[in-house]
Amino acid sequence: MNGIHDMGGMQDMGPLEYEKNEPVFHAPWEKRTFAIWWATDAAPGYRYQAEILPPVEYLGLSYYARMLVAMTELLVAGGMITRAELETGQPMPGTRKGELLTLAQVPAELIKSEPSLRNLPIAPRFRTGQRVRARNLNPVTHTRLPRYARGKIGTIERDHGVYDFEDAEQQLDKKPQHVYSVRFAARELWGQEANQHDCVYVDMWDDYLERA
C-alpha cells in the first residue's frame, strides 16, 4: 500500500521534537493500550490495520492512539469482540474465544525469542556482492518494500537467511525466502547532491529483487 506510513524521503514533516528524559509512557492509557496489544498478540496484522487508516487520521494520531484504533479493528476483524459489545460494554455469546495470557506466563513470554529465522532448505536467488535492482512493485496490501528504493540499484551486502515473507502475512502460504541486506548509495537514491560517502541499507526479500 502506497500509504502515508511509507514516509522515507519525505521532506515536509516538520522539525524533530526531542524530549529530554522522556518517560516510557506519557499517560496511563498508553500503558494499557500497549499491554493489551502485547497480551492479545495483536502484532501480526496490526501494522496493516494502522497503514490503511486515512492519511489525515494516521498523521493526527499518536503512536499509541494508532495502536489502539488498529488493535480494536483487528480484534473485531478476528471475531474476538464485536462492535455491539464495544458499544454496550457487555459480552455477548457467539464470539470467538482467545487464548488467555496469564500472569504466570508473562515472565517467560517477556524473554521468549520466537525464531523468525526459518530453517528451511531454500536456495538464495542472489549472492553477496551481486548488483540488484529493487523491483517496481505497488501492491495495495502490506509490503515492506519502501517506495524510495523501488527501481533503484544496490548491492547485496549480506544474506540473512530464510524468513517468512511479511507481504504474505495474511496468506496461508507464508512464502519463506531469503532476506538480504541491500546497500544503496545515497546518490543512487537521492541524486548527485547527496554525500558520496553515504548509503542506506534496506532489508529485502528475494521477491523484491531482480538482477541489475
Next chain:
Amino acid sequence: MTTTRRDFLTAAVTAAGAAVTPDLAHAHEHDHAHDHDHQVVPSDPALRVKALESLLVEKGLVDRAALDAIVDAYEYKIGPRNGARVVARAWVDPAYKQRLLTNGAAAIAELGYSGPEGEQMMVVQNTPKVHNLVVCTLCSCYPWPVLGLPPVWYKSAPYRSRAVIDPRGLLREFGLHLPDDVELRVWDSTADLRYLVLPERPAGSEGLNEEELAAWVSRDSMIGTAKVVKPAEGVPA
C-alpha cells in the same frame, strides 16, 4: 505454546478474510462504516482503552494482572540500560565483541537479554571512518530487548522521513556534526532484523570498569544519533 498464541489472532484474521484485506473498490464504503462506528465509541483514548480492557477482561481474553506485569517490565526492566551493558562488555572483551558483531542476538542473550522485537539483532559498529544510524521508515521497529520501547521522536514522521534522505541534517539537529569524509550508513529496519549501534569507546574512559563504562552509554548513542561522551558531573547518560 507461544507459537499457538502468536498464530491465534493471525489465524482468526485470516479466517475472517476480507474483513482486513479490503479491496480498493470497497475502500470508501469501508471508511464510511468506520466513521459511523467511531462516533459510537468514546473519542477519548483513555475511555476507549478502559472500555476495551473491561470487555476483554469480562470475556476472559485478558488478565489484568498480566497487563500490569507487562507494563512494569517495559517501564522498569527492559530499557537502554540493557544495551549499555552489552556495549560496555564489547568494549572490554574483544572475544565478546567479535561474537556480538557475528551473531548479535546470541551474544546479547549471553547477558540475559532476549524477547519480542529482538529475535534477530544485528550490531553495527562505529569507527572513526564509519557512523551508523538506525531508523524504521515504515513503522517504528526497534530492538526492544536492548533498548526498550522507542522514544516518541524515533516513531515520529520527521525522523522516519528524513533519516534516509537527509541523515546529516537530522544528526545536526541532534547536535552531532559528522565530518564529510565519514561514511554514514543508515539502516532501515524493513524486515525482521533489529539493529543496535556499537558506538566508539570515548577518550577519557581508560581505566573504567565495565559497570562504569555502561553508565556512560546513552540510548541515543546506540541508535546512532549521538556519540558516547564523558557524562557531565552528576548527570547520568
